[in-house]
Amino acid sequence: MFDSKKSSIIKDLDKLSFEYVPEKLVHRESQMASLRMLFRPVIESGRSATAFLIGSVGTGKTATAKRFCLDIRRYAMDAGKPVDHHIINCRRNNSDSSVLLSLIRHYDPGYPDRGFSVSEMMKSVKKHVEKRGQHLIVVLDEVDVLIKKGASDIIYQLSRFNEESINVGSSVSLIMISQEYVLDRLDTASLSTFRRTNAISFDRYKRDELLDIVRARSDEALHPGHVRDDSLELMADIAAEWGDARFVIEMLERSAMIAEEAGASEVDAEHVREAKAMTYSVVTESKLTELDRQQKLTLLAVARSIKGDAYVNTGQAEKAYVLACEEYGDKARKHTQFWTYIRSLSDQGLLETSVRGDPDGGRTTYISLPDMPAKVLKEKMAQLLQDES
Ligand SMILES: Nc1ncnc2c1ncn2[C@@H]1O[C@H](COP(=O)(O)OP(=O)(O)OP(=O)(O)O)[C@@H](O)[C@H]1O
Ligand SMILES: [Mg+2]
DSSP: OOOOSOOSSBSOGGGGSTTOOOSSOTTOHHHHHHHHHHTHHHHHHOOOOEEEEEESTTSSHHHHHHHHHHHHHHHHHHTTOOEEEEEEETTTSOSHHHHHHHHHHHHOTTOOSSSOOHHHHHHHHHHHHHHHTOEEEEEEETHHHHHHTTOTHHHHHHHHHHHHOOSTTOEEEEEEEESSOOGGGSOHHHHHHHTTOEEEEEOOOOHHHHHHHHHHHHHHHBOTTOBOHHHHHHHHHHHHTTTOHHHHHHHHHHHHHHHHHTTOSSBOHHHHHHHHHHHOOHHHHHHHHHSOHHHHHHHHHHHHHHTTSSOEEHHHHHHHHHHHHHHHTOOOOOHHHHHHHHHHHHHTTSSEEEEEEOTTSOEEEEEEOSSSOHHHHHHHHHHHHHHHO
16 A cells, blocks of 8 residues: 655654754753753752743743753763653543552553552652652643642652652652743642742744754755745744744644655655645635624634534534633623624634534534634734734
């Protein structure tokens, strides 16, 4: 079924995956330097550190944290002061116990997922860390999810770890990552601990920065000379609107696949345009700008409530709509009016609706997004609404 011939354009597909962390993250030198500064005491005196990385989607927060941890481990090993790290995605592990479970399993993969209380689990983590006599850096990625759920006690506990630790060599540092500033939502006890936490901000990438990123990635992932320079420029132009590195890398991957599929010898602008159309359409773009304010709020609500799912029911979307109105200082319209917005957005092809029967005999309308990733749409609508007010 698949052609086994060697690919002519793509050299190493893994280098285009989102998990891959390049050896060097261009244009994130200052953030790396800040992290190094904050973590200097870890290496020099075994003390612990806390950092908070903040910035919008695709600005390299996760990648920078990973790169930093790998680098510091290497450095610490040479210095004879072993450092270990563990990354936890708090969207997937959004409670005290699942964060702790993930930590324990870092040491003991067979640890059962039930039967132990939070405090017992905390003790296990401590025991493991102390036994190793290592410094552990815990990265809490998308920590806003955990904090908004009110599960911030675990953050506090981890930060207090060192005060109670007996073994001098073993301590725990924290790197927290979020798209928004959430530390002020912590409970009072944690707040006093984290008030002075050092925030490192990640701005959206500018066009030329995206160009450097995509160029570096194409050097790693593609055979030399098989992508035109103006193609890379075009990718950067397109992605510049979002300032999102994920977008530009995705476009590189798609255009390379399209070019390869077409049997072309190099990636040209036409392949990029095709890749772009797959990612999102410009036509949609201009339509979005022209929507009236209530329709924009409705679409924002749909994008927010649908998250990673294929569909969201109208009830959930309407709740998100009321919240969005509140947030932007607009008056939420009545249910029937909300429906007309949904219908009109559907008429314009910006969303699709389908009616399905429920197990209890009722009928529910589900909404889906035909051609734009919810994440992208969410950002776009929020930006348009902000520009207006
Ligand atoms: N400066 C950079 N150089 C090279 N690649 C980068 C750079 N910044 C980001 N990337 C790549 O872009 C993709 C997205 O970056 P990353 O996952 O770090 O974003 P993020 O800020 O964590 O976004 P989100 O808030 O959505 O989690 C990754 O594949 C990452 O390797
Ligand atoms: Mg991330």
